[in-house]
Amino acid sequence: MELHGVRRPIVLQVSGLNEVLEMPNAPPRMVCSATTKINRKDFGLEWSPAIEAGGVLVGNEIEIKLELEFIEDGKPIKAS
Secondary structure (H helix, E strand, C coil), rough: ECCCCCECCCEEEEEEEEECCCCCCCCEEEEEEEEEEEEEEEHHCCCEEEECCEEEEECCEEEEEEEEEEECCCCCCCCC
């Protein structure tokens, strides 16, 4: 992953990769979810203003969630 000009490897936790979704009049597709967490400081993002009540405005840990869909023939389905 590259963020703010800094490249770091990340590990994705993937679930549902073997699930195939069949739809009428459409090619089969595989769906899955992937998640990971990164620390924004690892990418050089240090800005985090303090708030009056205490604490900071922006946390360091960022959660990334992906919902992926792979179509067998590579052609997207047109909305009806």
